[in-house]
Every structure is written in C-alpha cells, then in structure tokens.
Amino acid sequence: WTGALRYANGPWKAGISHWSADAEGSSMVAGAGDQRSTRAWGSYQFGMGLSVGLAFDRSSNDLGAATSTRSAWYIPINYAFGPHKVYFDYSKANDASNTVGNSAGKQWSLGYDYAFSKRTSAGVYYTKVSNNTAGSYDMFAVGRNGAGLATAAGEDARMWYFGMAHNF
Numbered sequence: 001w002t003g004a005l006r007y008a009n010g011p012w013k014a015g016i017s018h019w020s021a022d023a024e025g026s027s028m029v030a031g032a033g034d035q036r037s038t039r040a041w042g043s044y045q046f047g048m049g050l051s052v053g054l055a056f057d058r059s060s061n062d063l064g065a066a067t068s069t070r071s072a073w074y075i076p077i078n079y080a081f082g083p084h085k086v087y088f089d090y091s092k093a094n095d096a097s098n099t100v101g102n103s104a105g106k107q108w109s110l111g112y113d114y115a116f117s118k119r120t121s122a123g124v125y126y127t128k129v130s131n132n133t134a135g136s137y138d139m140f141a142v143g144r145n146g147a148g149l150a151t152a153a154g155e156d157a158r159m160w161y162f163g164m165a166h167n168f
Helices: none
Strands: 002-009 012-021 034-045 050-062 067-081 084-093 105-115 120-131 157-166
Antiparallel strands (some): 002 012, 012 034, 034 050, 084 105
C-alpha cells in the first residue's frame, strides 16, 4: 500500500509518504522480503524562479533472518526563466545495515527543459550514479534489493535523456 500527505501554501511545499510491500508466501526470493519506505520532503520557491528542496528517505527490507535498513537524502535545485528551466539534483544513499558494508552510493543529475507552450516541452538530462565497492544502485531499481540490476556492485552508471513531452 502507498499513502501520502502533501502541503502547499504559496512558495512552500512539504509532504510525507509511506510505501509498504509484503512478500507473498513463505519462501522469499533472495533480496525480496517485506519492504517499507518512508520519505519526508520540503521545498521553497523563491520569487526569482529559483526552487530549492530537501528530502529524507528511510527504507527497510525484512529478509527473514535480518532486516536491512538504509537512509538517504536528496537535494533538488531548479531555476526557471522564461521558457527555460535548468535542474540540478544531488542524492546520497548511506550504507545499508546488516550488509557487508560499503554499500552506499551517490547520484547527481543536470538537466535543461525548454517549454514550447504550456503543454509541450523538450529536454536533455545527464545523470551519474557512483557506487561504493558493495553498492549496486542503478537508474531504475533500488540499491541492494532490486532484481535484475544491470550495474554490478561497485560499478558506476550513467544515463543521457533526450526527449519531448506533450500533456493532453
């Protein structure tokens, strides 16, 4: 199940969310136990187009014999001027408990969007994930608990995005 509370008032935005998933059956697939995650976030939109935020995440994975927990934080910054918007994000996931250690990872992203209209935009983004020697964070999966990860432990991942969006 998933739930969230959000607050928005003028330049301030804040919220808290919780996600919970229980493994089916008594035999768990390796690394896929009962999982929980709670995230709190907030941001402030300055009058000149600058927005700065902060988020904190605490996740756990119950593997039967032990529960592994991990905390992470995230700083999103963006600046809008006219039809242009520039993004910078930095994230850091700490070592997971009850693991071999050194499983942390960092990620940073830099992006640009151009709005052709209220509904159509195009953008380019670059993202780099840097894993510690036992970290295996990837672009579309959770750290040490994801299935089918393409990035091996200790390896880094990079991604370019070029795209266009139109909202109907």
